[in-house]
Amino acid sequence: MCGIVGYVGSKKAAPVLISALKKLEYRGYDSAGIAVYNQEADEIIVKKCKGALRFLEERIASEIVKDSLSEMDDETLISKCGDVVHGNLGIGHTRWATHGEPSDINSHPHTNVSGTIAIVHNGIIENYAKLKVWLESEGIVFKSSTDTEVVAHLINYYYEQEKDIFKAVRCSIQRLEGSYALGVVCKDYPDRIIAARKESPLIVGIGQGENFIASDVPAVLEYTRDVYFLEQNQMAVLYKDHVDLFDENGARIVKDPYHVDWDISSAEKNGYAHFMLKEIHEQVKAITDTLRPRLVMEENCPVDIKMEEVNLTEDWKRAKRIVITACGTAYHAGVVARYAFEKFARIPVVVDVASEFRYRNPILNKDDIFIVISQSGETADTLAAMRLAKANGVRVIAITNCVGSTVSREADAVIYTWAGPEIAVASTKAYTTQLACLYLLALESAKVRETITADQFKHNLAELAALPEKVEKILEGQSEIQKFVSQNFNKEKVFFIGRQFDSATSLECALKLKEVSYMHSEAFAAGELKHGPIALVDPSTLVVAIATEPELYEKLVSNIVEVKSRGCSTMVITQDTGDAFKNCADIVIRIPEIDSAFAPVLSVIPAQLFAYYCAIHRGNNPDKPRNLAKSVTVE
Numbered sequence: 222m223c224g225i226v227g228y229v230g231s232k233k234a235a236p237v238l239i240s241a242l243k244k245l246e247y248r249g250y251d252s253a254g255i256a257v258y259n260q261e262a263d264e265i266i267v268k269k270c271k272g273a274l275r276f277l278e279e280r281i282a283s284e285i286v287k288d289s290l291s292e293m294d295d296e297t298l299i300s301k302c303g304d305v306v307h308g309n310l311g312i313g314h315t316r317w318a319t320h321g322e323p324s325d326i327n328s329h330p331h332t333n334v335s336g337t338i339a340i341v342h343n344g345i346i347e348n349y350a351k352l353k354v355w356l357e358s359e360g361i362v363f364k365s366s367t368d369t370e371v372v373a374h375l376i377n378y379y380y381e382q383e384k385d386i387f388k389a390v391r392c393s394i395q396r397l398e399g400s401y402a403l404g405v406v407c408k409d410y411p412d413r414i415i416a417a418r419k420e421s422p423l424i425v426g427i428g429q430g431e432n433f434i435a436s437d438v439p440a441v442l443e444y445t446r447d448v449y450f451l452e453q454n455q456m457a458v459l460y461k462d463h464v465d466l467f468d469e470n471g472a473r474i475v476k477d478p479y480h481v482d483w484d485i486s487s488a489e490k491n492g493y494a495h496f497m498l499k500e501i502h503e504q505v506k507a508i509t510d511t512l513r514p515r516l517v518m519e520e521n522c523p524v525d526i527k528m529e530e531v532n533l534t535e536d537w538k539r540a541k542r543i544v545i546t547a548c549g550t551a552y553h554a555g556v557v558a559r560y561a562f563e564k565f566a567r568i569p570v571v572v573d574v575a576s577e578f579r580y581r582n583p584i585l586n587k588d589d590i591f592i593v594i595s596q597s598g599e600t601a602d603t604l605a606a607m608r609l610a611k612a613n614g615v616r617v618i619a620i621t622n623c624v625g626s627t628v629s630r631e632a633d634a635v636i637y638t639w640a641g642p643e644i645a646v647a648s649t650k651a652y653t654t655q656l657a658c659l660y661l662l663a664l665e666s667a668k669v670r671e672t673i674t675a676d677q678f679k680h681n682l683a684e685l686a687a688l689p690e691k692v693e694k695i696l697e698g699q700s701e702i703q704k705f706v707s708q709n710f711n712k713e714k715v716f717f718i719g720r721q722f723d724s725a726t727s728l729e730c731a732l733k734l735k736e737v738s739y740m741h742s743e744a745f746a747a748g749e750l751k752h753g754p755i756a757l758v759d760p761s762t763l764v765v766a767i768a769t770e771p772e773l774y775e776k777l778v779s780n781i782v783e784v785k786s787r788g789c790s791t792m793v794i795t796q797d798t799g800d801a802f803k804n805c806a807d808i809v810i811r812i813p814e815i816d817s818a819f820a821p822v823l824s825v826i827p828a829q830l831f832a833y834y835c836a837i838h839r840g841n842n843p844d845k846p847r848n849l850a851k852s853v854t855v856e
Contacts (some may be wrong), residue, residue, distance in 0.1 A: 224242060224314065224436045225434065227404040229412070229461050232308060235307075239302055241313065246274050248742075250273050253328065254267065254272045255268055259308045260411060263408065269314075281305050285301060312405075313341065320369075326364055331372075332378070336408070339373070348399065368399075377394045378393075400420030401420070402416075416457040419454055420604070425457050426445045449466065450630075454468070495645065495844050496645040497649065497737065503640075504654075507639070507640040511658060516686055524679060538669060540568060542586075542589055543569070546575045548575050551600075558592075566663055566672055573778040574602075575600070575603040579606045581654065586643050593607045594659075600628075624637060636661075647737050653773075657822065687757075688819065691823055707838065710835045714763070716764045717764075718747040727765075730756055730831075767795075777802075778801060792810065
């Protein structure tokens with residue numbers, strides 16, 4: 222996954238491009254680059270380099286500033302870049318490598334041989350090797366080892382035939398297999414940007430006397446709130462004063478722009494050291510925003526669920542099972558949901574990793590309820606699984622955080638998490654708001670299927686409504702976790718264990734820690750310890766037990782005693798208010814009491830904080846963990 226931007230207007234393009242790329246750097250940070258058309262020289266100026274975006278800024282600014290670059294603030298540095306690279310039209314890119322190692326040469330933008338056409342690309346061109354062999358036979362000499370450079374030369378090939386850049390791009394994308402979001406500029410057409418989209422996300426920002434392309438909305442919020450979400454196989458041509466949209470046949474289309482109502486500050490850190498910490502704390506608001514509009518209140522008590530976006534009709538009564546598919550953190554939310562649906566609605570649930578589901582010729586029935594979960598709404602494997610289900614006549618419900626995303630457009634029904642933009646690569650508020658939506662869906666389906674009494678239903682709604690306040694209470698005690706981290710951040714192995722709902726939570730806890738701290742962490746069902754994992758336990762190990770189900774406390778104590786006797790450190794996250802774990806744990810992190818079915822929303826919070834502070838102690842940037850990207854829009 223990479224981030225692309227484009228600008229055409231009256232401003233200096235370079236500062237706008239770099240500023241926009243900063244909002245997308247979470248999408249890739251192993252290299253960055255810009256291409257700007259210089260009207261005076263009548264040429265496209267390309268500046269790019271390996272490393273974080275700051276390296277690109279300093280490299281550009283160094284052409285006029287010879288010292289003190291490291292001390293220069295971002296705003297001044299960006300301004301200097303505009304003094305070096307002149308022009309009012311350009312494209313930019315921040316890269317997460319898929320083909321070709323991170324290097325200056327492999328950085329985007331890429332150009333044709335003469336440098337008269339420049340492109341940026343997010344996605345993977347699956348048939349690039351075949352196209353490269355053919356282009357080399359036509360005399361083209363490649364500079365990089367990327368799949369993207371093929372596209373630049375392919376566009377040039379058709380441009381020499383068509384003498385029209387729009388037609389050249391259209392002809393080229395018809396030969397591409399795989400996924401792409403493309404931004405293209407041509408020296409002979411200095412007034413426009415050509416954009417095209419298949420599989421990979423791309424938006425068009427509509428300004429006053431200026432227009433933009435970007436991989437995600439935060440890149441353009443500083444300049445406009447009105448955007449087009451390009452759909453599958455659509456193209457756009459951007460001029461400074463208007464935008465033309467086209468379908469896959471090249472026919473002009475008209476669509477209404479979407480008005481973004483996010484506060485721009487929601488995409489900034491607001492005084493927090495990192496986006497990850499800010500987003501951990503934003504879970505109070507995110508869960509509130511996700512739940513409140515969907516809870517029908519009477520005298521300050523929730524009495525019903527209002528989910529107009531999903532029509533829970535007779536098909537929910539007829540359904541024999543629910544199938545949930547997702548990737549990564551979203552998959553872990555699905556595992557929690559399996560327990561919730563089976564507990565409340567008494568319906569069997571299958572949870573599958575989307576990357577496996579799409580290839581195994583799954584057995585699907587038209588009476589199945591199929592749920593896909595994706596924070597970005599653009600996860601490639603999840604999209605493929607969804608399309609497979611739809612091709613088999615199964616109704617699909619999507620849970621996503623991104624309005625206008627591909628998942629939201631193609632699903633039969635969509636439930637938005639309303640978490641707001643999540644910038645840090647490691648998901649936190651996306652996960653807990655996904656859980657909130659899944660709990661609502663499980664309870665509503667239980668009511669429809671008549672597997673829950675009226676009193677039980679209202680009790681559970683009250684537990685849901687209380688979640689934000691209880692999350693806030695946990696966050697107030699984070700200093701206790703910080704202190705424990707200072708003594709345990711250098712453990713060689715960390716194992717998370719739990720039973721039932723807590724076993725599902727352990728999966729997400731282990732993932733968060735490995736994502737940002739680079740510590741080896743795994744999750745095990747606590748009852749499986751004796752079946753192999755306990756062989757790995759020694760004094761270099763930390764075992765974290767999630768224990769929120771009172772009837773299983775005794776079992777967990779036995780597990781903790783087993784590992785403790787082998788010299789490891791132990792932490793327990795529990796809602797026990799007594800001394801159940803006093804004699805077997807080095808530290809007990811208590812969460813507020815709640816029905817154990819909803820405890821996963823609370824018990825994950827201390828683990829998120831633990832992961833964050835481990836990353837800090839180990840000198841890592843938790844917002845941008847190595848080798849990872851926010852949304853995996855390629856296989």
